[in-house]
Amino acid sequence: MTDQTFDYFTQTELPTPTLSVDEVERLFVDHFGVEVDVRSLGSQQDQNFRVFARGEDGPLGVLKLSNPVFSAAEIEMQDEAAAVVAERQPTLRIPRIVVGPRGPMSAWWESSQGRIHGRVIENISGSTLTGSGYLSPAVVARMGEVAAKVSTSLADYTHEASGRVLQWDLRHASRVIDLLLPLEPDADVRDAVERATRRARSALDAVSDRLPVQAGHFDVTDDNILHPVGERLPDAVIDFGDVVESWAVGEIAVTVSSVLHHDGVDPVGALPAIRAFHAARPLSDDEVEALWPLVVLRGAVLVLSGRQQVRLDEENTYAGDALDREFRVLSQAASVPVEVMTETIRRAVGGTSPVAQPWSGPVLLPPLSRIAVLDAGTVSPLNDDGAWLTADVVERAARAALDDGADAVVLPAWRPVLAGAPRRTPAPPATVSTGLTLWLARETPLGADATVDIIVEAGDGRLLVRSGDRCVSFSGFPTETAAHMVPAGVPIRVRGALRGDVDAPDLVTAALAPGWRAVLGDPASALGFDIPAPDSHGQNDDLLDRRGRVLAEVQEHYYARPPQIERGWREYLVDVDGRVFLDMVNNVASVGHAHPRIADAASRQLRLLNTNSRFHYAAIADYAERIAATLPDELDTVFFVNSGSEAADLAIRLAMASTGRSDIVAMREAYHGWTFASDAVSTSIADNPGAVETRPEWVHTVDAANSYRGVHRGEDASLYAPEAVAVIDRLAAEGRAPAGFMCESYFGNAGGVALPDGYLSEVYRAIRSHGGIAIADEVQVGFGRLGEWFWGFQQQGVVPDVVAVAKSIGAGQPVGAVITRRDIADRYRTQGYFFSSTGGSPVSSVIGMAVLDVIEDESLQENARVVGAHLKSRLEALGEEHPIVGTVHGSGLYLGLEFVRDRDTLEPAREETAAICDRLLDLGIIMQPTGDHLNVLKIKPPLCVTQESADFFVDGLQRVLSTGW
Template identity: 70%
Template structure:
């Protein structure tokens, strides 16, 4: 057998550089095929895509192997490809093609010497190359592909598999030693030297026990393909690195390629590792080796890529990869390998996680018996009314507790800390403290004297054996005792390790805790309870399945403030969808009004009390004078239901006209007139006979578009006239004044004037559904019907009028209201209750006194302009609908056919969540972003939303 390639005999590997003309000529001479060649990238080989002359359909991929590789090694690559194809027939892999003269596999005598050439099947599709975002499902598939190939090659044997490649992670440290001295950048040398030294310590302990086998060892974003229009890859290409190495190196290589993609962090690789483990269960030693191997893989990529570019500065493929390779290394080293190993072990088998490091001996400091544990997490009253934004609020709460008699106050380690949490962050911020925060009522002497105490720069450090405890935040001169009424921070870690950061992210908190230990014992305190959370599973166990929640894996939201929602881990999300919280989450005036009224009275609305009258008067004052009579209910569904009943009672008729694709509620009557197929796929087919529909007056997507939208009005009038002529004169017409379910689409000019006139001409009533847009959301108009310059007979409103409290209202003329007596009597026990009415008054006060309608106009106009500019660079943006803070961005796959981008919209919303933005789809095809944030949303927040959306549309979802 010829001598196998040994990288260390060929550290410099310039790629072949044959010209296109020569390649095409040799294809004809050697293979008898007439082709056009286009160059493809490669680091050490030379690749071309071949097309039959005068055709744009690829024939195959020509691979010119680097001359240092022997024929035996090249044959091994093809045999490994065939082995995978046999075991995994559904996995697309590139096999050698045949031509007029047999297999397209030969040695060429070229202008650059003897070069091996073979033509492989062209596998259609697109790679994941670049730094675009990879969703967890794609990352999972990468790990699954790696596992399938590894399992398929588990028994593959070949004499050439023992060759020595630079990408064999068994030799990575030797490769690094060979390349590091020639690296000219001192910063790069130092970073790699330190990282590899630390990783080597972990590898040295287990490498002799790591299983060996043949593998692909390059299943990366460059070497997998997904079909046209497909999300998940199903093909693996480039078997050029087939060899025998550690089995775990397969997933180490695959996982490392995830780290350079947009938004990726170390925990992003977990879906891939889980999927590989499901196919090829990792041993405990392999789990220990995995993250150190990812580190040395990153180091090898950085040094090899930089060396290749210095050697071959015309190699654009290698040059373009430099930034990506450095991002891999930086991400891999951003968390200690020991922490990531603990995190991976927990992810693969939570029950197998190692216990937190035990504390030996007496406490370093013994706290007073009157120590109070202060909760500073998301649900703590300490953080009420936006206090979490005040950096001094936590200190004030602690000192107040000391003043009340506590000997010490502690905020425990490993529990989420909301105080100081940042706003609008594209990644989950570090909110979990790794140490205990401490305030003392009186100075406290230091404890154990069996270790060594050292001080400096505001920090005291105690060392004894393997333990290190640090106390930071001390003023100058505090060497003998801990000072009183001063915020101190106490941490613990193992000797020889770097101190942990003050706070870590929630997804890594338990792994950090496992590695550094719990500091509670060092203070003589019981450790805090684990951070487990089973609320979602319990919800699924007790709530009806159809009572859904946003997102498949939702954050647990436990606090709101203004336009923000905050989860249990202290991450602050920007809420761009919550029109229910109209004046902002947890508005103090609304909370105070509710609390005050609850302290006074809350009862059945049939009692006589002041606040219901005042609230009804205030609502009526916002409307035209003839709309002077108010009913109170609990929801928008009830409001629409009552509005329909009023029309029927007033006219003595039962037929109702409704617009198609609209949603009005879930009660019997409001659901009957709702025809949105997104809410009910059988909506049109299951309407009762008394419901008659007119076309959805959507100028963008409806049957009449653009200027032709003026036809909707006359056609709706014709339907109404026909009903009357056929003996079914309608009791009323119900219509949203702004087409909300479609994503805030404005009705054509004059539409409501035409249909209102027609319905009234036949003795019916015009019902305005203002549940979504009423109360200033449109900015220019307080009520949606004002935009159409009409006055309805009945107005139904809810959602925003209660700022999250269940309040609905129906407003009409006195004579219409009085006719309801023909149906009996009306009451709603809690509709308009004292608390509801007090909250409603507070909402009106806030809207008026804080200028929220004006904010909707100004901020909404700015937001719409910025959204419209996105369409200039992103073809998926079909249209931007709406006004004020009631907007919709409609996504389409084609701007001509308007094919809805439904799947893409769902994925975009999921991606926005990772960037800290709450957003959901709407519309019959769920392809429209429903943008209706609290009316207090700021310019900074809407800019963050648009910037985040632009990032998603640019970097992928």
């Protein structure tokens, strides 16, 4: 035992104690009077065991054998600090010293390796966040919140040992790096550390003298934070072994560094932790300046210390296993310049970034009379009809403007550029230009004023122009260009330079763009351009709040913080930042988003005529004939409406009018619409928790014919039909013969579950035997989505009396239809007349015909069959690896992936499904849950989806299931 506190710089090599299990168990009995079994746990510099009283399954606690270099005072301080936090933060679970039959289990042991302190700390139930799995933004934020609670609890705590010198104390990070770097044998590692820390040290030196100091845990990391079993958010902190007095901001810096090696986390992904910490323990301006440099230095210390520990103790698998993770921490921390991350953090905590100093020198170009400003953003017409997929779309637009007489064409800096953006990206792509692009009509001299200092960088087509403290870089010059002359007709990149360097990327992510802009500035003023601010297109930060204030709360939106989607193309959706998402849920856009044939048809008809359907025009008759031609001959009469809800409502009214009865039989767990009648027969509890109990008396329900999780499963699913028949027969016997039976012909609301073979045949026969009619709700699955069949009822080999269809038939236009026999339609006349102002309007009719043309001409039903089969087989393969996958429902491009917590009980994994959808959004995939338990992914992309996109979806899902959500 030593009476002096530890000083790392006097003893840099700290091999861990390596007592054998037998010796540990023997000494445990000698000192604490309990016979135990122990299981080794990892540690960087101590030796840890989980301890079980002999014969017991539950752990007694965690035995910590402290490294002999630590004094009694330091060990006392660790336990005391833990007790202080536990007292001041009752919502945090903090381990205490376990009390045994001889009192607190804390004592000095005389071991084969000398005098070692052993103490048993309470075993906190739950799991750490150790490893490199995914951490959701909510978990990252909670980590920052926990760090803040620990920091505020220890803000006024003092102890005689708090001045000890640890290698993990970030006040000494530079010294540790200087000490260990020359000892690192790998030159590549040395170079990486030197490059990463150069700017960080300089930035930290500028504020280090002004940083507040206090006692802290300084190891609130993924290894030392736990979440309860079955819960996602952590609520416990363990291991107070690094308690010391240091810069207070180091608490959050350490926490942030531990986030950076996790799957999918980049520097921006750590911002939720910083925001949460700041909300509970505000960061000063100096601490904001110091935070990211400290994260970088922490990464460097981890890398060098971990590698030294492995060289010192090759048997230390804990240290060895962490090497890759620690290097990723450093790589991620250094992936963004500290100046840029500092400004990004400043904005994240509500501060205002200083605007980069404007150009103060002479204007670098002569006056130009005609300047054309290009917009290559998400809503720009430049990107219509999929032109954004073409790499040279901006170049062609610039040349066209020059040909039209422009003196200069400018693509401004700091605006998202969709043109040329990637289609499928598992992380937000770099879409915001850090500089402007300039095309000149004529060769133009640069910097006519002799006071401008122009430096020509040989051989790479770059110029660097300086005026005072500001720099502007020009790149893209042909090698034969004369110095000081900007060539004509070629794109020249112009941007501010980072402290005289020219290493800033051409494009950055939208999240980092404000930070980069604060550092680089906008070069437009240096060229004499007065470019107006871009139209925000609703990009204001409060857009979601505005929506909430104006729209009814019940009119929900996908996701808690949804991307602002302003463009679609085929199976893609594009947000205002130019990120392209894969849309795997949107069967509304059946033939693909923004299909030019649909747009052209609508545009042309709007220029001709759009009025209500009582006028006489050709389109309504043409369209009705086209729809009827897809159906059996007897279904020859069409009503046009605006939506699926209206179609279902009208189908019910047709049944009542044609039979003179009012009772309807419907399948439970289905959703048919929101109008009075369609809502009455809807019993999905996901849409209305009280649906079954609140049905009007004229609605009668039968069990959902779900062979996977219904009351009858597997082969027993054949019982559903006779039981439904019994309900119909009973109603008839009671003098309440139903007017009709209504159900989805393919159980869409449950995620695309096929009805049992013969189900509709048997039930249709029963309803017709009592004079009722059979209604098929085809809103979800009609129009070729099932691949093998154009209509869902074809899978059952039946012909309904009434078909209700909508949604996909208009590809986003509100178009719906009800198709029936002429005799049924004629009977509706007894109820009065039918009229829908825009149902079957000229525009709706030509759009509907265009949809049918596209399905046929582009073989989209066949695409649904082929791509859908491939997609289903890949989804089924996931079930062989991941127990959460219960089954895969459906056919073609109407599939449902059902998640369960247990494959025997089929307990729905509802919370997990919601979290999986959120994680898929992070990976660039739009997906939503369905089913009464909201535990089924409703996979119904536009019919044009490609196999490559289907694979991207499954690959993303595989990543989520493997790394977490």
